[in-house]
Amino acid sequence: MDKFVIRGGRPLRGTVKISGAKNASLALMPATLLASGKYELRNTPDLRDVSTMARLLQTMGVTLERNGDSLLVNTFRVNKFEAPYEHVKKMRASIYVLGPLIARYGRAKVSLPGGCAWGPRPVDLHLEGLRKLGAKIELERGYIIAKARHLKGARISFKISSVGATGNILMAAVLAKGTTRIENAAVEPEITNLAEFLVSMGAKIDGIGTNVLEVEGSDALHLANIDTIPDRIEAGTMLVAAALCGGKIKIEQCNPLHLSAVIARLEDAGAKIKTGETSIEIQAPKEIKPVDVSTAIYPGFPTDMQAQWIALMTVAKGSSTVTDTIYFDRFNHVPELVRLGADIEMNENMAVIRGVKKLKGAKVMSTDLRASAALIVAALRAQGETEVLRVYHLDRGYEAIEKKLQGLGAEIRREKGEEF
Numbered sequence: 219m220d221k222f223v224i225r226g227g228r229p230l231r232g233t234v235k236i237s238g239a240k241n242a243s244l245a246l247m248p249a250t251l252l253a254s255g256k257y258e259l260r261n262t263p264d265l266r267d268v269s270t271m272a273r274l275l276q277t278m279g280v281t282l283e284r285n286g287d288s289l290l291v292n293t294f295r296v297n298k299f300e301a302p303y304e305h306v307k308k309m310r311a312s313i314y315v316l317g318p319l320i321a322r323y324g325r326a327k328v329s330l331p332g333g334c335a336w337g338p339r340p341v342d343l344h345l346e347g348l349r350k351l352g353a354k355i356e357l358e359r360g361y362i363i364a365k366a367r368h369l370k371g372a373r374i375s376f377k378i379s380s381v382g383a384t385g386n387i388l389m390a391a392v393l394a395k396g397t398t399r400i401e402n403a404a405v406e407p408e409i410t411n412l413a414e415f416l417v418s419m420g421a422k423i424d425g426i427g428t429n430v431l432e433v434e435g436s437d438a439l440h441l442a443n444i445d446t447i448p449d450r451i452e453a454g455t456m457l458v459a460a461a462l463c464g465g466k467i468k469i470e471q472c473n474p475l476h477l478s479a480v481i482a483r484l485e486d487a488g489a490k491i492k493t494g495e496t497s498i499e500i501q502a503p504k505e506i507k508p509v510d511v512s513t514a515i516y517p518g519f520p521t522d523m524q525a526q527w528i529a530l531m532t533v534a535k536g537s538s539t540v541t542d543t544i545y546f547d548r549f550n551h552v553p554e555l556v557r558l559g560a561d562i563e564m565n566e567n568m569a570v571i572r573g574v575k576k577l578k579g580a581k582v583m584s585t586d587l588r589a590s591a592a593l594i595v596a597a598l599r600a601q602g603e604t605e606v607l608r609v610y611h612l613d614r615g616y617e618a619i620e621k622k623l624q625g626l627g628a629e630i631r632r633e634k635g636e637e638f
């Protein structure tokens with residue numbers, strides 16, 4: 219298991235290019251199951267999670283090959299309709315194959331996702347929605363067994379906003395007979411990217427970008443190509459790293475409109491930010507001002523930036539609170555940040571952070587993707603050397619992050635870690 223060895227205390231300077239959005243790719247890839255054909259998914263990031271999804275699709279008969287930034291996908295020979303436990307336990311997003319398989323092939327056997335590093339993550343909204351569309355869903359020995367002669371349009375009103383459930387139901391509805399109305403749909407940019415892809419495949423979807431989607435089912439869709447949107451969480455993570463370490467960086471190939479809440483909070487913390495069409499420049503603040511944050515669904519402050527924000531607040535001039543309203547227990551990074559000298563107390567789903575003068579390097583352990591990102595940015599600020607263990611978590615969602623940070627002047631290297 220690799221580790222990162224980081225020598226902190228240096229400001230970041232220079233330019234970095236943002237990769238395609240992991241959470242868009244993980245929906246776009248299974249969407250190709252909806253029609254036989256050869257697809258080009260452009261700007262697909264080269265990540266562990268993308269490889270996991272590719273391997274899962276390969277077990278179904280899909281062929282995929284990377285061509286530079288594009289992923290070429292061929293769905294002419296899909297002959298298996300299962301997502302086994304060994305895949306789903308590695309990545310919850312595997313559940314995204316459920317909707318397309320039922321819609322196109324009328325059957326699916328998909329393992330229930332286990333919990334994840336920070337607790338249970340149910341899929342009840344996915345199953346309720348599919349049942350409303352006429353699928354017969356049974357749970358058997360940890361598997362979802364789904365059957366549907368054909369899906370029929372329905373009105374589905376989600377009791378809470380869910381990115382995954384919106385994506386799954388949308389991918390099922392586009393081949394259902396009749397109209398489907400999805401209310402309280404997620405409006406994250408990754409869902410908009412998926413909806414645009416489905417429309418380019420011939421689907422009829424109204425309300426894209428809003429929380430009410432109207433889908434007119436089609437008998438069949440056809441192949442299409444798509445540009446994956448930039449990864450707003452990678453972009454946000456780089457901005458926080460710059461604000462924390464000092465210096466001035468420019469991030470390119472990003473979409474500032476997807477980051478308005480993060481940019482606003484960084485300006486509250488004293489950063490100077492200039493945005494272009496596809497770029498953001500940030501001048502770090504002399505002194506980081508404490509800024510309270512509460513995560514929310516898009517376009518609010520993303521839960522996927524919560525850990526990184528806590529890292530920034532550890533050296534703010536004063537106290538702040540960070541509350542996660544989406545995942546109440548997504549705080550495994552807190553005890554590890556405390557090992558670096560942070561002063562943080564937990565109060566249910568709220569972290570109370572008292573700014574300290576400095577962080578000091580130590581050995582810390584990654585526990586999940588965004589927790590690892592928080593440890594990396596904190597280590598870049600900490601005095602002395604930090605070892606961040608188990609960085610395979612980071613490789614799930616950040617493409618070549620050590621190279622990108624080295625390009626900004628960070629002292630970070632990857633080393634073979636001890637096997638646990």
Ligand code: EPZ
Nearest residue numbers: 241244311339340341342343344380381382383522544587
């Ligand atoms: C997506 O997960 C993202 N993953 C997550 O990013 C992100 O944190 C999350 O959305 C919230 O923005 C991908 O897109 C692959 P949800 P998802 O369904 O779809 C509850 C990262 O770091 N819920 O929007 O699983 C759920 O427990 C990852 O890149 C139900 O109760 O999230 C949560 O409290 C981590 N029942 C809330 O809804 C359901 O059936 C939002 O979850 C589904 C969800």
